[in-house]
Amino acid sequence: MTVHLKDLGRAVLETEYAVRGPIVARAQELEKQGREIIYCNIGNPQSLGQKPLTWNRQILALCEYPELMAAASGAFPVDVVETARAILAGTRHGLGAYSESRGVRFIREAVAEFILERDHMRVDPDAIFLTDGASKGVQTILRLLIAGPEDGIMIPIPQYPLYSATITLYEGRMVPYYLDEAQGWKLNRAMLEQSLAEAKAQGTRVKAICVINPGNPTGAVLDEDNIGMILDFAQAHGLSVLADEVYQENIYLAGDTFTSFAKVLHQKDLRDVSLFSFHSCSKGFLGECGVRGGYFEYRNVPEDVAAQILKLQSVSLCANLAGQVATYAMVRPPKPGMPSYATYAAERAAILDALKHRALLLAEGLNRIEGITCNVIAGAMYAFPSITLPPGRTDFDYAMALLEQTGICVVPGSGFGQAEGTAHFRTTILPPTEKIQQVVKDLAEFHRTYR
Amino acid sequence: MTVHLKDLGRAVLETEYAVRGPIVARAQELEKQGREIIYCNIGNPQSLGQKPLTWNRQILALCEYPELMAAASGAFPVDVVETARAILAGTRHGLGAYSESRGVRFIREAVAEFILERDHMRVDPDAIFLTDGASKGVQTILRLLIAGPEDGIMIPIPQYPLYSATITLYEGRMVPYYLDEAQGWKLNRAMLEQSLAEAKAQGTRVKAICVINPGNPTGAVLDEDNIGMILDFAQAHGLSVLADEVYQENIYLAGDTFTSFAKVLHQKDLRDVSLFSFHSCSKGFLGECGVRGGYFEYRNVPEDVAAQILKLQSVSLCANLAGQVATYAMVRPPKPGMPSYATYAAERAAILDALKHRALLLAEGLNRIEGITCNVIAGAMYAFPSITLPPGRTDFDYAMALLEQTGICVVPGSGFGQAEGTAHFRTTILPPTEKIQQVVKDLAEFHRTYR
Incomplete structure (x- = not known):
């Protein structure tokens, strides 16, 4: 052989x-x-x-086989039919054609609206990329940031092994920082500083810090203060931030809310920290792992670097279109008063x-x-x-x-x-x-x- | 920033x-x-x-939303319903769960049968990986083979730029070999030998040769002799072979047929040449580019290397399930006598x-x-x-x-x-x-x- x-x-x-x-x-x-x-x-x-959400699957079925709108119109609520029609018009060629490398613009605009509603701030749809699950987005950004064998990426310990695996594959260095088990697995500035100092002492050029919030495997939910501290730390040391926010809908304690890194970045008006945020159709209450849908969005990234991200994504052509449609269904659920709302909410x-x-x-x-x-x-x-x-x-x-x-x-x-x-x-x-x-x-x- | x-x-x-x-x-x-x-x-x-094939899209719609089997049974031929049922049973959890890293075994068994019918020889379903289009498979195998900056991969000139882009990203060396425009873009042993000798003289460790058949961008279809020559060349120099066969259904000249590298490998009983073959739902007469479906299969790969391929694929979890289903629809079209056959054939x-x-x-x-x-x-x-x-x-x-x-x-x-x-x-x-x-x-x- x-x-x-x-x-x-x-x-x-x-x-x-x-x-x-x-x-x-x-x-x-x-x-x-x-x-x-x-x-x-x-x-x-x-x-x-x-079980999958009926909303998602009805939309996907209609987009896969639009003839059903005529042949089985009784099987679908009118809001599903309207939504599928709008998506198909947005894709222009249905689910069988490659989309733009960033993903269908109509769907990216819906993601931008979702972020606007969540965080009360605007995002450019061209700074959003639809991906085959969040993993592919993380891989793209790590590929972008790791320029040589001295480059390091700070990752939490414990971490989700996508990070360690990808950094190893791209021949960068893992720079571990410990989560504080005694403090509900929160991040601790002293522990971050120590980890960074040790890496620098070993000649590592630390490029970025990855944070998973809510935490995998820890189950921790970070509050605004903790996120602000991490962003201050990143700013102080010129690090980019990767915010893995795929569990943003999985919040279990009364009074807890999800706060995005993007929101805190804007509240603090940090214009010099580059942020990459990741989301997915696989988690939350959708649990559509097999669909491989998701997106990443970035802030404070110069145009010449953004062009490199676009180029990297273009080599793989585009994310699968069913996953793009599922991402649309995720960010545009039925609203109260719509025929599908009661089932969806239940x-x-x-x-x-x-x-x-x-x-x-x-x-x-x-x-x-x-x-x-x-x-x-x-x-x-x-x-x-x-x-x-x-x-x-x-x-x-x-x-x-x-x-x-x-x-x-x-x-x-x-x-x-x-x-x-x-x-x-x-x-x-x-x-x-x-x-x-x-x-x-x-x-x-x-x-x-x-x- | x-x-x-x-x-x-x-x-x-x-x-x-x-x-x-x-x-x-x-x-x-x-x-x-x-x-x-x-x-x-x-x-x-x-x-x-x-237009997409009705067979594919009806199966996809039913798999996305199996409730349609009851709610809109009149909209689907019985063979479509039976096929969707079989696929759903094969996935065990429908399209919303991650499958095994290789892809759903039921679908890989169907791919193995397709290859058996095409080439008259058996292939182990565990040597088949379902992928998000052929591109992802090519990227995995190139990642596997390129071990360091002296490693080279022979690619045709002209080539499909997925190859040059991926080799560059993995920091290997491109070893170009010229296709013979005057001879209908066929490969020529002397030109292969020359290209290899030049690479070796520059200190390149040549690991593999990529061949695209039918050719992109050339439009050439290689015959059995030309394929045999390439395999002999690979054997003589200890090279692995990547056979990009995504256009295998796109054959236009009367009398021409598609011959797979795997078939010639077996006919020549070459047990020492490792072969990776790629196929896709995006080309042929399906043209389902947006679905991102496809597979690769390998021959003559030692078990310990196969385990590394499995590990690499597992980091990305699995190919999207709709793409896996489309791959099933591709390799198991309706047969004469089935209700969907006439439409499919037309x-x-x-x-x-x-x-x-x-x-x-x-x-x-x-x-x-x-x-x-x-x-x-x-x-x-x-x-x-x-x-x-x-x-x-x-x-x-x-x-x-x-x-x-x-x-x-x-x-x-x-x-x-x-x-x-x-x-x-x-x-x-x-x-x-x-x-x-x-x-x-x-x-x-x-x-x-x-x-």
Whole structure:
């Protein structure tokens, strides 16, 4: 054979993505052998029984096959038909043609309106790019920023491994900063300064800081003060900011709200910090992971750099059009008074209420287990509890044994990074309520007896 | 601002993608000003009026919104309903969940059967990856193969600029080999040997050869002998082969057939040449560019390398599910006797007949213009005619002037590469027949007077 492992590059070989790593592979093996597996490893709501929103799917069906507007008009509410018509007119050629590299302008204008309503400020539709899920957007921006092997990107520990994997693939340096577990996983200026100083001392040119809010895997929701602190830090050191805001609809505590980095950037009138924000159709209450829809938007990016972003996106032609349409459906839900509103509101409430209930149930259940401690799950779709381990055992051993003994599939904390001397795992809050109860019960028994 | 052009890397800055470059940007400007533009720059059939196949779109609509099976059963033939049901069962969770990283196994099994019928040989469904269009597959395999800055990939000149752009982004070296314009753009062993020898003399570690068949932008269709020669060459020098076969259904000359690299590899029983083959929903008679569907399959790849491919794909989670479904619809068309067959066959024939007619019309028309010479367009969707230029003018000047004067948008040959001292442009054969006639007429007038 002409391709051999020994000829592959370090970048490829060292890339790791624990969310789909060896524990998941083993779970699939066990499942083939007939074992029941509870997949808590990945934020994939519809694989665990969550239903798609009728609004989204009716619009997608009509856009895929517009003849249905005549052939089955009775099957669709009039607002769905009108919306599908407007989208098809906006695409000009339907879902079968490549769009502009940035995505269909009509849809980007809708995204700009969504941001205007959310943050009370305008954004240029040409500073918005529709992407195949948020991951592709993050990859593009990291590709843009990493110019050489000394370039570093600050990432949280624990982090979502898309960041570590992509930085490794582009042969940059990861500059880890720790989230403060004792303070509900918030960011801490002293810890940011320390991380940056250490990186600089090693000759790293730090280019940007990535923040995930609400947090994956931590479940933390950052407040305006914490976001302002991060932006001040970025400004003080000339860093760009990547704000991963894919869980912005997943907020569970009474009184908490989502605040975007873009909003705080404008409130503070920081014109010298370049900001890239990411959103997705895969999370929130849509959970449309398979659609691969999403967008990124940027602020304070010079025109010549913006042209480079456009060029990078153009090599992949455009994001898939069904995903672009799903993004439209996400940012333009039916409004009160429209025929689809009642169903939409009921479906949304049922999903968010269930997630809220499971977040509470899971954190409480985990905290009742001796040797497991879990912060409040304020947002996103995960718990990242701290666990005590018997001597000589790693969190990987623990997660594998948990799988073998109980069928519960979680990801070891080492896949996300964790403070020296601590051990964790990540579990989603997505299984149905009765399964969450089973997870807590089986985990308690497993943890008590694990040696 | 914290991001500046001067801080970007060479890889990003040097990447070029002419298919969506400055000429297209100027065309869009002119269009906004009210000029009629004939877009001949990109293989985007549905943007030029080609209709999607009913089979595909009915299946996609039902998979997006399965409630239609009950609510609008009269709108769909029974074979469409059965197929959608089978696909949904195969995905297990519908289109809203991430699939396995390789793509839905049920669909990969259908792809394996398609290859079995086409080439009369088996392929392991786990050696097939469903991708967001062929481009994403090519990017993955090039990322795999390029291990360092001395690594080179042989690419045809002229080539499709996805290859040059991706190799530049991954900081490898392009090793150009010339296609033989005088011999209908076929590959020539002596020219391959020469190109390889020159690269080696410069210290390049040549890893692989890319071949596009049918050819983009050349329109050439390679026969079994030519493919066998290329595989022998690869074997002799320990090269892997990337076979871009996205135009395999676009064959226009009586007596010509498409022969896959995989088939010839097996016939010659070459077990030591690693082969990666790419296919797409975007071309052929489907023309579903916006869907971003496709696959790659590999042969003679060791298991440890295959595991690295799986890992790379897992970072992006999976290809979009609508694209995966479209791939199923592509490889499993209705068969004679099924209710959808007559419509499917009529739609397919109309599209392929029109393309064949336009290929002939365009090549003949171009050859009637003094100073323009065009090979027979045997396959794919493009002509790449050779043009004479007045002294001091480049093909870029020519294409820009053509656009300004006539509204015809083509891509200069320099975007694809061309032999020293020659000049070309690429035009698609996709505009409706009357527009093709207009292109030929306007081009003749333009070429006669261009100074």
